[in-house]
Amino acid sequence: MAYSDKVLDHYENPRNVGTLEKDDPSVGTGMVGAPACGDVMRLQIKVSDDGIIEEARFKTYGCGSAIASSSLLTEWVKGKSLEEAGQIKNTDLAEELALPPVKIHCSVLAEDAIKAAIEDFRGKVGNKKADASSNADGSNNADGSGKAA
Amino acid sequence: MTSSNRRPIYMDYAATTPMDPRVAKKMMQFLTPDGEFGNPASRSHAYGWTAEAAVDEARKQVAALVNANPKEIIWTSGATESDNLAIKGIAHFYGGKNTKKGKHIITSKIEHKAVLDTCRQLEREGYEVTYLDPEPTGLIDLNKLEAAMRDDTILVSIMHVNNELGVIQDIAAIGELTRARGIVFHVDAAQSAGKVDIDLSSMKVDLMSFSAHKIYGPKGMGALYVRRKPRIRLEAQTHGGGHERGMRSGTLATHQIVGMGEAFRIAKEDMAKDQLHVAALRERLYDGVKDLEEVYVNGDMARSVPNIFNISFNYVEGESLIMSLKDLAVSSGSACTSASLEPSYVLRALGRNDELAHSSIRFSIGRFTTEEDVDNAITHVRAAIEKLRALSPLWDMYKEGIDLSQVKWAAH
Amino acid sequence: MSVYLDYNATTPLDKRVLDAMMPFLCEQFGNASSGHQSGRIARAAMGVAREQVAALVNAHPSQVIFTSGGTEANNLALKGCAARLTSGHIILSGVEHSSVRSPANVLKKAGWTLDEMGVDADGRLVIENLHTIFSGMSAGSAKILAVMLANNETGVIYDTGPIAALAREFGATLLVDAVQAAGKIPVDFTHSGAQFMSLSAHKIYGPKGAGALIVDKAVDIEPMLNGGGQEKARRAGTENVAAIVGFGKAAELALSELSTRHEQAQMLLHHLETRLHSELPQVCIFGQQADRLPNTSFFALPGLDGETLLMSLDQAGLAVSSGSACATGEVEPSHVLLAMGVSPEHARGAIRVSLGKESRRDEIDSFIDCLKQQVGALQSFAAVACA
Numbered sequence: 027m028a029y030s031d032k033v034l035d036h037y038e039n040p041r042n043v044g045t046l047e048k049d050d051p052s053v054g055t056g057m058v059g060a061p062a063c064g065d066v067m068r069l070q071i072k073v074s075d076d077g078i079i080e081e082a083r084f085k086t087y088g089c090g091s092a093i094a095s096s097s098l099l100t101e102w103v104k105g106k107s108l109e110e111a112g113q114i115k116n117t118d119l120a121e122e123l124a125l126p127p128v129k130i131h132c133s134v135l136a137e138d139a140i141k142a143a144i145e146d147f148r149g150k151v152g153n154k155k156a157d158a159s160s161n162a163d164g165s166n167n168a169d170g171s172g173k174a175a
Numbered sequence: 176m177t178s179s180n181r182r183p184i185y186m187d188y189a190a191t192t193p194m195d196p197r198v199a200k201k202m203m204q205f206l207t208p209d210g211e212f213g214n215p216a217s218r219s220h221a222y223g224w225t226a227e228a229a230v231d232e233a234r235k236q237v238a239a240l241v242n243a244n245p246k247e248i249i250w251t252s253g254a255t256e257s258d259n260l261a262i263k264g265i266a267h268f269y270g271g272k273n274t275k276k277g278k279h280i281i282t283s284k285i286e287h288k289a290v291l292d293t294c295r296q297l298e299r300e301g302y303e304v305t306y307l308d309p310e311p312t313g314l315i316d317l318n319k320l321e322a323a324m325r326d327d328t329i330l331v332s333i334m335h336v337n338n339e340l341g342v343i344q345d346i347a348a349i350g351e352l353t354r355a356r357g358i359v360f361h362v363d364a365a366q367s368a369g370k371v372d373i374d375l376s377s378m379k380v381d382l383m384s385f386s387a388h389k390i391y392g393p394k395g396m397g398a399l400y401v402r403r404k405p406r407i408r409l410e411a412q413t414h415g416g417g418h419e420r421g422m423r424s425g426t427l428a429t430h431q432i433v434g435m436g437e438a439f440r441i442a443k444e445d446m447a448k449d450q451l452h453v454a455a456l457r458e459r460l461y462d463g464v465k466d467l468e469e470v471y472v473n474g475d476m477a478r479s480v481p482n483i484f485n486i487s488f489n490y491v492e493g494e495s496l497i498m499s500l501k502d503l504a505v506s507s508g509s510a511c512t513s514a515s516l517e518p519s520y521v522l523r524a525l526g527r528n529d530e531l532a533h534s535s536i537r538f539s540i541g542r543f544t545t546e547e548d549v550d551n552a553i554t555h556v557r558a559a560i561e562k563l564r565a566l567s568p569l570w571d572m573y574k575e576g577i578d579l580s581q582v583k584w585a586a587h
Numbered sequence: 588m589s590v591y592l593d594y595n596a597t598t599p600l601d602k603r604v605l606d607a608m609m610p611f612l613c614e615q616f617g618n619a620s621s622g623h624q625s626g627r628i629a630r631a632a633m634g635v636a637r638e639q640v641a642a643l644v645n646a647h648p649s650q651v652i653f654t655s656g657g658t659e660a661n662n663l664a665l666k667g668c669a670a671r672l673t674s675g676h677i678i679l680s681g682v683e684h685s686s687v688r689s690p691a692n693v694l695k696k697a698g699w700t701l702d703e704m705g706v707d708a709d710g711r712l713v714i715e716n717l718h719t720i721f722s723g724m725s726a727g728s729a730k731i732l733a734v735m736l737a738n739n740e741t742g743v744i745y746d747t748g749p750i751a752a753l754a755r756e757f758g759a760t761l762l763v764d765a766v767q768a769a770g771k772i773p774v775d776f777t778h779s780g781a782q783f784m785s786l787s788a789h790k791i792y793g794p795k796g797a798g799a800l801i802v803d804k805a806v807d808i809e810p811m812l813n814g815g816g817q818e819k820a821r822r823a824g825t826e827n828v829a830a831i832v833g834f835g836k837a838a839e840l841a842l843s844e845l846s847t848r849h850e851q852a853q854m855l856l857h858h859l860e861t862r863l864h865s866e867l868p869q870v871c872i873f874g875q876q877a878d879r880l881p882n883t884s885f886f887a888l889p890g891l892d893g894e895t896l897l898m899s900l901d902q903a904g905l906a907v908s909s910g911s912a913c914a915t916g917e918v919e920p921s922h923v924l925l926a927m928g929v930s931p932e933h934a935r936g937a938i939r940v941s942l943g944k945e946s947r948r949d950e951i952d953s954f955i956d957c958l959k960q961q962v963g964a965l966q967s968f969a970a971v972a973c974a
Contacts, residue, residue, distance in 0.1 A: 029498070037498065043566055060584030061569060062529040064492055064518070068568035085568040089494035093566060183624055191618035191825065199612055206600055206608075206794070214597035219897040220906030222591060252655035252796065255814040255824035289814035289823060296813045388825060393612070395655065395796045395827025412811065414689030415658040424686060425658035426597065426789060428796030428830070497622065504623040
């Protein structure tokens, strides 16, 4: 299967690889996928006080298209409000990267990842408002299972 | 493409091999317009007889490698056809209306697709098939095989060397079990001929499939060994002019047959040398990667052919690994399944977890692989593993001491 | 002297075909199913070959299933089609190739009813005969019909148009065996009304070990070879890339040179038969009143044993045959001639001359000269023996 130039570019030079402090109350973490399916994506966003995504980081275990989808996603969400970022559609990612039909699920996973990260962040804000301590173990379990559809 | 025009380092000999120049040279005599182009079935002129003589010579060469009688060699279009002919031929003969011996077949879960898909087809036709689980080493437990044998078992089909793992099954011992019970024993030897000693005069194997293009011969060519004493009978699957003593009709492709013969002749001559060569290269390859953490050898290295070497790099996904190894022609399993997204069914059958099954690489090397190839391969592999692990959330979790098997993953 | 006049048995590889194959016999050795670069190169080359083979018979590339040859293609069509149907009638012409007759006989053993439609004294199909056969069947029981486009022994060409119309009317699936016709006369799968068409590479200056079955996409077939899912799971087995590439090139050349080859063969055949008639007036050329391939002449000289004649001709370096090359040394008279009503004695004397694109006028002359000589010798021998 031939990969598009854009997939190859993101695969060779992935943007925003890395990790943010998951216990930081301004960081939302989304972890989606499963090793059994061959791909796991972890997307983290750092959100400013006025609700703008200042930074995004990812790590992905998966094929080239999965890596490219998450890399592209981090570029897109930066500078967007949570509202805007939550409206990113997998079809936009798939189109930008010219993903073949068998790789569409990679873009779906990326969309799931940003939604999960936003949800995680909002959960933290909600908890803070409820005067609870920060949700330290929220990254893997809750988010991983929370956004499965 | 950004990659250079250099050809990738070829380490996929188990998928197919380049032809040995000596084979190509021999074939040319039967390919050039002024060469021997006759139809071996032509009975009325020298063109036919010359071709027939060449076919007979090749038959002797193939038989010689496995210590069989040339009359026991049937030409086919490849190991897939040999497997189909052997399994369906036996099933239809012994399980058909005439004999009614039974309709039970035993095979293993790590056979080549040509065997497994043929068995599935027979199941649709009303046969019953037992698919044995291999041990975690990839070997078949003879006790379990024996326990699966029944009065109505007509055929056991077990491969000699597994194409993904390289493990060698004890076909001599299996032959003792089958012969004692009057069960026909078929062995797919596509990956073992020319790599492991095969002596069909002592091994109680009844049918054996061979491929030419796995041992430096041409594609589109194979053979089936059909034992004469005791005589094994099978129902033909391709009908026509009655070639190959009625077992397989169709014009014989002289140049391909000659090529297969020459490839088998060379294999007999060079086998010891070839295997020493690849054994040293495998050591070198393994030494070059084994210090990377979380590296798992699939199959039992001590009981494997040295030319096939299958390892998993944990926390790295297979397809992205292959992608980053674009200067290396390797596979993540058999060539037939590489287009699919499924992890190797062979590794799954060994009980490997999904992550490891997904991150396996099969290196298969051969006569023309050099030390330089191996050293370059090591450099590519190390760079790829380091890059992909830096990208892998699973690697982070492993480093943090999280037990991935305890994580509740989202199914998607 | 060495004169090859048995092109219907097999042809030498065209130099241009060999040149096309060479890279895939040597450096481009990849497995067409492999994901890496060498596999992609092999797959791409197969794609080109698929287009070339399709073009030769006006089919769509997606309709081409590559096989190991014509025999496998015919087996796949008949057995593969029958496996997806409940048993019924399978109808063949009386002059089909053994690779059609044999699988049909296997189906007969499995409970199918085998019907044969006769041919006339010139080897032509009698369409009324086919109509009668169809009409005698219970509705819906006519399942498969197999007819060759041109006979390998006599060269007689069958007009498949009316046959296809009848097959359609009675609901039978039609296999046209075009192994001998392709490359010699125009062949059009799309407009033939057939659901299957079989082809072979080594009859058109391509390599042995490659053939194809052209399949109408609407027809369901069961694969003969199960395994790795190659050829869209209709024919498993590692692709014989070099041979397939050669087949493609041979098909391309056959198409572009069709009229030249046709004209040349026809001219030489006319010369052959003119000389035969004038110099061996007792000759009987089979199917002479029928529409025939431009390269094939099948004839007998009464009172002469074909095998003996062939042996003496071979001694003199002339390669011809007594018919099909498939029979394994059997000395049975040609079933094609018997179906035409030729007596067994007469049929035993039959000789097939099949010309190729390399054939020359002087080769024909050598053949006739030698034949006359041998006939003279045998006749005087026979006369002595009788006396």
